[in-house]
Every structure is written in C-alpha cells, then in structure tokens.
C-alpha cells in the first residue's frame with residue numbers, strides 16, 4: 001500500500017535568509033527556494049488523488065497567448081503507461097529513465113505544431129460559453145488569431161510559438177508543486193520521436209519535447225536535495241527603471 005506523504009518545509013540556512021533585502025520568509029520565496037530538481041525518487045511514495053486533482057486543475061488554468069491553449073498534457077499514472085514511458089528512453093537520455101518508474105507520476109507536456117484558425121475558433125466558442133466574452137464580440141476576438149498567424153510559416157507550422165505557451169504551463173506547474181510540497185524534475189532529456197510513436201494515439205498530433213516527473217525524493221539518496229539555490233545575482237537578471 002502506497003503512503004501519502006506529509007508536506008515538508010526545506011531548511012534555509014541563516015546566511016540565505018535575507019537576499020538583496022527580500023525576506024525569504026515570504027511564502028512565495030520559501031516555495032521557490034524549497035523546490036528543486038529531484039534526481040532520485042522514492043518508489044514507495046505516491047501522490048494522493050486529492051493533490052493530483054489540484055495539479056490537473058492548475059495545468060488547465062494555465063495562461064496562454066490569446067487563450068490559445070495549444071497543448072495536451074498526458075498524465076502517466078498506471079504501471080502500463082510508466083512502462084511505455086520507460087521504453088521511450090531506449091535511444092537517448094537514459095539518465096532520466098529511472099524517474100519513469102520511480103516517480104509517482106510523469107506529465108508529458110505537448111504542443112500543437114499546427115495551431116489553425118479552426119482550432120482557435122473552438123477556444124473562442126469556450127470564451128463565449130463561459131460568459132467571459134460577450135457573443136457580439138466573437139469576430140473581434142477571432143481577429144486575435146493574428147498573433148498566431150505572425151508566428152506561422154508557409155507550411156502552417158507554428159510550433160515555436162505554441163511550444164512557448166507550453167512552457168508557461170510548466171512554470172505554473174513547478175510553482176504549484178512547490179506549494180503542495182511535491183518534488184519534481186523537468187526533463188528536456190526525453191526523446192520526442194519515440195514519445196511520438198509510443199504515445200501516438202494520446203498525443204493526437206501534438207509534440208512532446210519536455211516532461212515533468214513528480215513525486216517524493218528518496219531520503220538520503222538524492223544528491224541534489226538540500227543544496228543552496230545557484231542563481232545569478234539580482235542585478236544581472238533584473239533591471240528596474
């Protein structure tokens with residue numbers, strides 16, 4: 001029987017407790033300091049279905065340009081699906097392969113390489129049905145497809161734009177998981193080609209180039225756990241005018 005796991009707060013050394021005047025005691029900063037990329041998972045610990053429901057809803061609520069939602073998220077939960085995911089590491093990136101079975105779940109994040117105007121219309125339908133957009137503004141909202149068009153080549157490919165939207169969902173997920181006290185490992189070290197073959201039906205034309213293993217790290221065996229954050233100084237990355 002798999003056990004649900006109590007939430008934990010990661011220890012922050014005293015010298016890190018004030019960074020550039022920011023109180024790391026703020027909940028947001030604590031969450032972002034406590035999350036890290038797990039390198040070894042505890043196979044005996046599984047995420048509760050209540051937390052999985054929060055995670056799936058957080059994915060669904062992710063923002064995207066023009067509310068395009070040009071994505072598909074495949075949650076790998078069953079042993080059968082884990083075996084299929086494990087098989088996709090046959091040719092490359094085997095360093096990530098152990099997560100396929102040891103992590104509680106893995107989420108495949110996939111983008112639509114051909115996000116058409118017809119697909120956008122389905123989103124605009126939802127805009128109206130939800131009450132967010134007045135029906136008489138339908139055509140005006142359809143005009144926003146120009147943002148997609150500006151990123152579409154002569155073959156209808158707009159994958160670099162739709163992939164950017166998928167990464168917003170990834171960032172949203174990382175923060176959500178930190179809040180839930182669940183460990184995670186983003187993985188660009190996946191094989192889009194084998195994923196495309198082995199999860200062809202589920203991907204339904206979408207392309208997966210990044211996945212997220214989620215679960216609980218193995219105590220004492222994850223070399224990356226408990227280390228300080230390694231980030232560039234504030235002045236190198238943020239300019240306030």
Ligand SMILES: Cc1cc2nc3c(=O)[nH]c(=O)nc-3n(C[C@H](O)[C@H](O)[C@H](O)COP(=O)(O)O)c2cc1C
Nearest residue numbers: 035036037038096185186187188189190210224229
């Ligand atoms: C888009 C993305 C892809 C990544 N791919 C991998 C990967 O394939 N394998 C891995 O072990 N870590 C991967 N990482 C983890 C990064 O190396 C890690 O996020 C970075 O070093 C910062 O460390 P932290 O996540 O522990 O804060 C990836 C991270 C991101 C955001």
